[in-house]
């Protein structure tokens with residue numbers, strides 16, 4: 001049990017994950033995708049799980065929903081109310097999914113069937129768990145569309161997924177997730193593919209649903225910016241494990257793990273016009289051959305010998321309800337500008353912070369057009385145009 005989970009807090013949880021580990025045996029060796037993750041969620045609570053690509057965010061959530069491939073080895077405990085989910089049969093797990101714990105994926109088309117109207121799909125999802133007439137299920141579908149802010153829900157229910165914009169489709173997926181009144185919604189990068197304005201609307205919709213239905217939410221994202229103002233607590237994941245955990249304002253104001261400081265430094269900050277953006281140098285660790293000691297030590301500007309030899313435990317800091325997996329957190333807490341740890345001379349000056357929303361090179365860059373609208377510039381498209389131009393000149 002971690003320092004942040006006590007018997008008292010576990011009893012009023014809708015979901016309690018304790019010491020969860022997931023390993024994938026592969027020809028190259030065991031992939032330790034998730035290592036000893038614990039958290040608990042109370043009704044209405046919103047938990048953010050944040051970390052770089054490959055840190056184990058999605059795999060830990062797939063484990064909760066029993067959606068891992070057959071070869072995956074899962075240990076630890078996942079309790080939904082008073083029910084243990086680890087080892088549950090496929091049939092029993094299906095009844096928990098959607099009814100108790102629902103998932104929203106990044107790509108709405110993963111959850112929607114293009115050949116049926118959305119009203120039909122929502123009504124069938126409802127009828128799968130309720131013995132009601134088709135007419136009553138249709139009325140429930142229209143009600144769910146209304147709740148997620150789809151205009152003219154009675155008419156929209158008769159339309160097909162391709163007739164909706166990306167943002168509206170993601171609202172339909174949220175309607176699908178809530179139609180059976182789940183206690184928990186796990187949202188895996190639900191807004192990554194959307195432009196910033198629509199992103200904010202979707203996050204607002206999720207919070208409104210939380211307010212109206214008391215659903216707890218797990219928000220998975222690589223972007224700390226998404227969780228600001230949205231979640232109650234944050235768990236930062238690195239190398240398959242939780243490296244820092246605490247209330248969201250705490251993490252922003254008093255980070256106690258250098259990796260979190262690095263993530264914060266990668267956020268655009270309009271107050272820092274003309275200052276450097278400071279992405280974390282280096283690459284995440286191999287989950288087959290994890291480094292000895294702290295998994296972040298090869299990239300950590302504060303690492304010393306102990307960090308390279310002994311893996312730190314997730315332990316309480318001096319601040320309430322705040323834990324870190326770092327040997328050097330006390331030193332970190334004495335620094336007046338911890339973000340300076342990640343500032344490098346060779347990083348370019350950020351002239352227009354609005355032009356950068358993420359430090360992830362695979363993410364589309366969002367810029368402002370002369371009219372003030374957000375324009376998504378696909379970084380791959382930019383690369384291919386540059387390559388074509390080069391080819392043309394040769």
Ligand SMILES: Nc1ncnc2c1ncn2[C@@H]1O[C@H](COP(=O)(O)OP(=O)(O)OP(=O)(O)O)[C@@H](O)[C@H]1O
Nearest residue numbers: 024031033052053054055056057058059060069287
């Ligand atoms: N079926 C699998 N077999 C082997 N390794 C896997 C499998 N599924 C996931 N992994 C590995 O587990 C690790 C954690 O993956 P996960 O998808 O949870 O990361 P993530 O933090 O959600 O990243 P992303 O945001 O890119 O999805 C990754 O290294 C991934 O390659």
